[in-house]
Amino acid sequence: MEVTASKELFTPQKLRKEVIDEGLCPFCGGCAGGCPYLAQYKGRIVQLDHCTLSEGDCYEYCPRTYTDIDAVSQKIFGVPFSGDGIGVAREVFLARSTDPEIREKSQDGGTVSALLSVALAKGIIDAAIVTGMSDGRTPVGLLARNVVTKMSDGKTPVGLLARKKEELLQCIGAGYETVRVLSALNSVPKKSKEKLGIIGLPCQVASLSKRKVSPPQNRVNMDNIKLVLGLFCANKRWLEPGEDRQYINKACGYCWDLTAEFADISVGSGRAKFKDWNTVIVRTKAGAELIDMAKAKGALETQPIPDESLDFEKKASLDKKKRALKNITAKTADRKNLLYLGLSEAIVGKLLT
Amino acid sequence: MPGIDVDAPGSVQLLMGNEAFARGALEAGIGFTASYPGTPASEILSTLASVAKKMNFHAEWSTNEIVALEAAAGASFAGIPAISSMKQNGINVVSDFLVNLGMTGIGKGGLVVVAGDDPSAISSSNEQDSRWICKWMDMPLLEPSTAQEAKEMVKWAFDLSRELDIVCIVRETTRLAHTRGNVKLGELPKTEKKAYFADTWNMCNPTKSKFTAGSFGILHYQLQQKLAKAPAIFEASLFNYYVGPDKPELLIITSGVCQLFSREAVEELKLQDRVGIFRLATSWPLPEKLVEKQLSRAQKVLFVEEINPFIEGSVMELAASFPASKPHIDFYGKRTGHISLFGEQNTDLVISAIAKIMGATYQARDAEYQKGIEEAAKMVPPRSINFCAGCPHRGTYWAVKDALTLDGRNGLATGDIGCYSMGFVAGGFFQERAMHCMGAGIGVANGLGNLKQFGFTQPVIAMAGDSTFYHACIPALINSVYNEANFIFLILDNSATAMTGFQPHPGVGKGATGEQAPVVDMDALCRSLGAKVEVCDPFDLKNTTETLVRLMADEEPGAKVVIMRRVCELVRARREKAPYKMHVDPDKCAGDDCGCKRLCIRLFACPGLMWDKEAGKAKIDEALCTGCGLCTDICPQGAIIKEAV
Numbered sequence: 002m003e004v005t006a007s008k009e010l011f012t013p014q015k016l017r018k019e020v021i022d023e024g025l026c027p028f029c030g031g032c033a034g035g036c037p038y039l040a041q042y043k044g045r046i047v048q049l050d051h052c053t054l055s056e057g058d059c060y061e062y063c064p065r066t067y068t069d070i071d072a073v074s075q076k077i078f079g080v081p082f083s084g085d086g087i088g089v090a091r092e093v094f095l096a097r098s099t100d101p102e103i104r105e106k107s108q109d110g111g112t113v114s115a116l117l118s119v120a121l122a123k124g125i126i127d128a129a130i131v132t133g134m135s136d137g138r139t140p141v142g143l144l145a146r147n148v149v150t151k152m153s154d155g156k157t158p159v160g161l162l163a164r165k166k167e168e169l170l171q172c173i174g175a176g177y178e179t180v181r182v183l184s185a186l187n188s189v190p191k192k193s194k195e196k197l198g199i200i201g202l203p204c205q206v207a208s209l210s211k212r213k214v215s216p217p218q219n220r221v222n223m224d225n226i227k228l229v230l231g232l233f234c235a236n237k238r239w240l241e242p243g244e245d246r247q248y249i250n251k252a253c254g255y256c257w258d259l260t261a262e263f264a265d266i267s268v269g270s271g272r273a274k275f276k277d278w279n280t281v282i283v284r285t286k287a288g289a290e291l292i293d294m295a296k297a298k299g300a301l302e303t304q305p306i307p308d309e310s311l312d313f314e315k316k317a318s319l320d321k322k323k324r325a326l327k328n329i330t331a332k333t334a335d336r337k338n339l340l341y342l343g344l345s346e347a348i349v350g351k352l353l354t
Numbered sequence: 355m356p357g358i359d360v361d362a363p364g365s366v367q368l369l370m371g372n373e374a375f376a377r378g379a380l381e382a383g384i385g386f387t388a389s390y391p392g393t394p395a396s397e398i399l400s401t402l403a404s405v406a407k408k409m410n411f412h413a414e415w416s417t418n419e420i421v422a423l424e425a426a427a428g429a430s431f432a433g434i435p436a437i438s439s440m441k442q443n444g445i446n447v448v449s450d451f452l453v454n455l456g457m458t459g460i461g462k463g464g465l466v467v468v469a470g471d472d473p474s475a476i477s478s479s480n481e482q483d484s485r486w487i488c489k490w491m492d493m494p495l496l497e498p499s500t501a502q503e504a505k506e507m508v509k510w511a512f513d514l515s516r517e518l519d520i521v522c523i524v525r526e527t528t529r530l531a532h533t534r535g536n537v538k539l540g541e542l543p544k545t546e547k548k549a550y551f552a553d554t555w556n557m558c559n560p561t562k563s564k565f566t567a568g569s570f571g572i573l574h575y576q577l578q579q580k581l582a583k584a585p586a587i588f589e590a591s592l593f594n595y596y597v598g599p600d601k602p603e604l605l606i607i608t609s610g611v612c613q614l615f616s617r618e619a620v621e622e623l624k625l626q627d628r629v630g631i632f633r634l635a636t637s638w639p640l641p642e643k644l645v646e647k648q649l650s651r652a653q654k655v656l657f658v659e660e661i662n663p664f665i666e667g668s669v670m671e672l673a674a675s676f677p678a679s680k681p682h683i684d685f686y687g688k689r690t691g692h693i694s695l696f697g698e699q700n701t702d703l704v705i706s707a708i709a710k711i712m713g714a715t716y717q718a719r720d721a722e723y724q725k726g727i728e729e730a731a732k733m734v735p736p737r738s739i740n741f742c743a744g745c746p747h748r749g750t751y752w753a754v755k756d757a758l759t760l761d762g763r764n765g766l767a768t769g770d771i772g773c774y775s776m777g778f779v780a781g782g783f784f785q786e787r788a789m790h791c792m793g794a795g796i797g798v799a800n801g802l803g804n805l806k807q808f809g810f811t812q813p814v815i816a817m818a819g820d821s822t823f824y825h826a827c828i829p830a831l832i833n834s835v836y837n838e839a840n841f842i843f844l845i846l847d848n849s850a851t852a853m854t855g856f857q858p859h860p861g862v863g864k865g866a867t868g869e870q871a872p873v874v875d876m877d878a879l880c881r882s883l884g885a886k887v888e889v890c891d892p893f894d895l896k897n898t899t900e901t902l903v904r905l906m907a908d909e910e911p912g913a914k915v916v917i918m919r920r921v922c923e924l925v926r927a928r929r930e931k932a933p934y935k936m937h938v939d940p941d942k943c944a945g946d947d948c949g950c951k952r953l954c955i956r957l958f959a960c961p962g963l964m965w966d967k968e969a970g971k972a973k974i975d976e977a978l979c980t981g982c983g984l985c986t987d988i989c990p991q992g993a994i995i996k997e998a999v
Contacts, residue, residue: 191944191947
């Protein structure tokens, strides 16, 4: 048995000190999946054992450790980060699935499920990483490591790879229980050649983006990720299924991103009288191509977004940025210390006025 | 090799010290023996039990030491010679009975206690010198040095015990207990024994039986009078003797195995004509005249004994009473730092003490040889204390660790005495945070579990083995029910007293002599006391962890017992084949790319797992793996494969 007596602060300790203990952890799951030392449990990241990695993925890809936002924007869109409303947008409109089966099971318009099934059908991706329910069994190897809260029906949420539309349909309705999506990504074998699509909340998309900027050494090739669908997040999500649904993670007060600005396509509720529609923001070329295919296939029904709706999204999104900056600088009492956020002075100035 | 019961007086057998004690008991004609296992004394009872049926006497593993001694005393009260052997902890356990037994006497049977001390605490939670109890409670004390003497002194102890009507203590230390030596056998008595509890009456005790210790101060005086007869007997004993020149420059006073170390040391230093050795086998009460005579030989005296300065103190007390006209004596020993105050002694230590006093120089080995030894020592790979391959306790501690961590309130485990004591080191993932004596884990939890009014919210898990449960935990469990202490009591039921050599206990359905015995059902017992009882398999990590987490979150008051049930792997392996054939799938094990940082060998650290340096991957050590299958559930890659055999 090797016993390490070094005083070096290893990554999970760093993560705990700088993120978890500071109340910044949004519980995105980017650290825990695939790591035997970290487990997601009842809205907390728990370090089960002593890890001796000095440069671990858990710290590197945490959306709440230092992130050069400009570098991420440059990598994904080829432009610097603007700090405006809803971020880079090629097109914004309302959409919904034309598939009655999807619509029936969906929270809003079923756009995410429609897009993923088109992507699967067209071979853009071989598998979509989504959250599904299993009858109490967690993936092999994680069996003893992740004690998960069981749903009232005895099922447990797991991140899984859906390769067919039928598998996808089984996961609809669990759309916001995305806590295990990044775990599932971390568990994909390194040598896998499958093209992947992934759906995530803004914090999870941020974690993914950091992986794209500086790809992990010992994980699946990030180039295999062909599609990132982002979900709008207004901080009102429960941490684990079964928890109080009104629970707001205080850490989300430090999040600037409402519309998952680094996704290929971001999807939110159509709100108010369009609440069985989705607001869709197309951000990248890959995103635009998929939308075109979905439209051509007749899988997606669209209509222009009313001006007042678009203004609302822009304002809400900007407000979230301002609120985050205000909370962060209130915490640090230093305009120059933005915790994890690497933003230009100009943008900070604009947001803090 | 003939058995311990061979009836061949005059023949010589090679016996382990503990076997020699057992043989002495046989030659003393015992009819009853009772013990609780504990290193270094365990083999005395197991040796006796192996011949008990054949020789028609009673042998039992009792629930604990005090029950054992009380049972043995009962036999003695009824005229049956009885012996009880125990380690130093046992002496503490029996002390309350023992002090009262001094008041009443032991009857006609004869009662001998063998106290096994463990210097350096090699197999103990403590180092302790049991001899003090003799001074404290007025009992005669004998200290044999060799297997032959062990046998002879046990026999003699029975005579003394009957003659003085006192319990006689014979003390061994680990080296004597576990070293083999030639023993010339004596006769085995063939007299029929008849047990009868007779009414006895004496002047000091106005009751129908003398075996009632009461508020009669005179009983203590009576005991002192009995003990006062001992020195005269000891003065004449041939076990006390002097070897050396008539007037040595240095006189060594020693007892037990230290006599052998002292003799060897003097020979090594070639100081036989300058240093003499007085071996004192009857170390309490002192044969004062004899000691005084020996002290008059020299003006320098060195005491060599294990563990405390027991003889040293007694002799110096005696010397303090000498008239001023006597020549001054310089005393050396533990008080002066020449002999260490703790730990086992050995010849080298005694040599350096003598050399220091005598101004002699001594080099044990030439420099080249010493260097060679040091080089060779470096080649021995370091090993830390760990559970055996396939040990159920590894699963228990893994689940305890995960459950306490997941709960997140910095909960703790309080432990007890047994294999699972190793929970305080890496083998048990440093989970055990309090460990003292038998039963103390749950005892301490009774305190921690009643601190709510002071804001105490840390979950507490008390742990005890199955044998420990029967030994010392039941009153504490009753207390937790009665006083509503909040903790989880984990009974690690591996169906054996594994630490001391798989002796049976009340839960296993077998007695000391191998016969079928009734089972005391621990589940039913705990339930009947009002505790909620759950049973887990320590190899089902997921269920065990979930159960513990759930119970920790359970705010409802009341005792919670979780029985972690899986038989000791060493016991299982003797009975049946391994359940699984294990291998590591090299395609799945990502080696150092995994990021797990060799979790399997670094943290989980079952001895059956190893690291293949060339391949850079984990590997099963087929020589050590017992095929238990537990590690399959801890590999993050699912690379450790179990195939049912």
